[in-house]
Amino acid sequence: MINVTEARKGITIELDGTLYEVLDYEHIKMARGSAQVRLKLRDVRGGHTIDRTFQATAKFPRARVERQPVQFLYRDGDLFYFMNTQTYDQTPLNRSQVGDAANYLAxxxxxxxxxxxxxxxxxxxxxxxxLTVAETEPWVKGDTAQGGTKPARLETGLVVKNVPLFINIGDRLKIDTRSGAYLERA
Structure with missing residues (x-):
């Protein structure tokens, strides 16, 4: 059992027989009462999100989620195929299971x-x-009136808004998967 005050972003919990991933956590202190915790939860199987408020003393079971190293192989329509790097078994996941991570899967x-x-x-x-840059505007020397950045479309279709002007098509960029921001040239 896990106390609701120990819930953090990214953990998976079981609530009313359903698996939820914690997307956001907010501790609310009341002036004349017990504290409450507001959680924004995403149904792992269904994909929909809900907001729930709990008393600070509430407890629920933490789901035992196993992590297995996999390699992304290819995409076929709405199915994404992954291979376990230890057993070589292939596992298909649908678009709702992959979520926004699809933008970062090469x-x-x-x-x-x-x-x-x-x-x-x-x-x-x-x-x-x-990821590799698939499309971006060419840089013209002296074209820094707009702050020295430009947008770039990557091989997965993800558009990164603020890449430096010296980035060209074919360059490999390191991208933060939590924010989608440009980090550095790889």
Missing amino acids: ENATCDLLAYGDEPIGIELPAAVV
Whole structure:
């Protein structure tokens, strides 16, 4: 059992027979009463989000989610195929299970497959990934009136708004998977 005050962003809990991932956590202190905790939760299987408020003394079971190292192989429509790097088993996940992580998945990218028992429920990306620039505007010397940055579309379709002017098509960039921000040239 986990106390609601120990809940943090990213953990998976079981509530009313359903698996939820904690998206946001807010501790609310009342002037004349017990503290409350407001959680924003995403249903791991269904994908919808809910907001729930709990008393600070509430407890619920923490879901035992296993992490397995996998490699992204390819995408076929709304299915994403991953290969376990230890057993070479292939696992398909649908678009709702992958979520926004699809913007950071290039072929042969490594990540962790999250499984609850034998059921795959999603993936967890590393903090940063390296992606190739597919499209960006050319830089003209002296074109710094707009602050020295420009947008760039990456190989996965993700658009990074603020990359330096010297970045060209074909360059490999390190991108933060939590914010989608440009970190450095790889």
